[in-house]
Amino acid sequence: GQQLNQSPQSMFIQEGEDVSMNCTSSSIFNTWLWYKQDPGEGPVLLIALYKAGELTSNGRLTAQFGTTRKDSFLNISASIPSDVGIYFCAGSYNNNDMRFGAGTRLTVKP
Amino acid sequence: GAGVSQSPSNKVTEKGKDVELRCDPISGHTALYWYRQSLGQGLEFLIYFQGNSAPDKSGLPSDRFSAERTGGSVSTLTIQRTQQEDSAVYLCASSLTPSGSRPQHFGDGTRLSIL
Numbered sequence: 138g139q140q141l142n143q144s145p146q147s148m149f150i151q152e153g154e155d156v157s158m159n160c161t162s163s164s165i166f167n168t169w170l171w172y173k174q175d176p177g178e179g180p181v182l183l184i185a186l187y188k189a190g191e192l193t194s195n196g197r198l199t200a201q202f203g204t205t206r207k208d209s210f211l212n213i214s215a216s217i218p219s220d221v222g223i224y225f226c227a228g229s230y231n232n233n234d235m236r237f238g239a240g241t242r243l244t245v246k247p
Numbered sequence: 248g249a250g251v252s253q254s255p256s257n258k259v260t261e262k263g264k265d266v267e268l269r270c271d272p273i274s275g276h277t278a279l280y281w282y283r284q285s286l287g288q289g290l291e292f293l294i295y296f297q298g299n300s301a302p303d304k305s306g307l308p309s310d311r312f313s314a315e316r317t318g319g320s321v322s323t324l325t326i327q328r329t330q331q332e333d334s335a336v337y338l339c340a341s342s343l344t345p346s347g348s349r350p351q352h353f354g355d356g357t358r359l360s361i362l
Contacts, residue, residue: 182350185350
């Protein structure tokens with residue numbers, strides 16, 4: 138199905154650096170979710186956002202629901218090697234149509 | 248366990264054979280979703296169930312693909328006459344309700360390889 142526009146597609150960073158990735162949509166959402174997928178496993182929910190402007194943290198992760206309701210970003214501070222994986226955004230508007238971004242593949246060099 | 252369980256975790260089969268993939272959702276979750284993920288790619292929606300019915304089958308790639316759910320719980324995804332392009336990881340997810348505000352929880356997937 139239709140996907141969100143997620144960027145960047147991939148990132149190569151040094152351990153300790155901060156990371157930022159984002160998703161945009163042509164239509165408004167009232168739910169934004171961020172998932173992380175480790176190799177050989179299914180995506181795991183990191184952060185859920187339900188309100189425009191909402192800023193939510195989970196440890197070193199911070200995500201925001203954009204005020205236009207058409208975008209969201211995820212920041213990771215002080216990256217560590219175990220942050221490696223694929224990060225997916227997902228969004229929906231009042232129905233069962235949860236749409237996923239194509240993912241951001243993160244590589245962290247020690 | 249408490250999470251979504253999928254079996255088998257890996258399946259290798261010859262082209263032309265039929266395969267059946269199984270998903271056990273989290274207990275009490277009424278909505279169940281199937282996705283396909285090709286190597287290094289995003290999630291391709293296939294089908295979702297609300298209870299035992301499938302309101303949205305729009306993502307099934309061809310009539311070789313079918314899915315059913317019984318008892319509002321276990322679901323099976325069947326691929327008939329498999330082709331090499333069917334090789335992918337098939338992920339199942341469940342959520343408390345089909346509302347978009349309810350996060351989907353994923354299993355670890357079935358890695359399908361067609362020789």
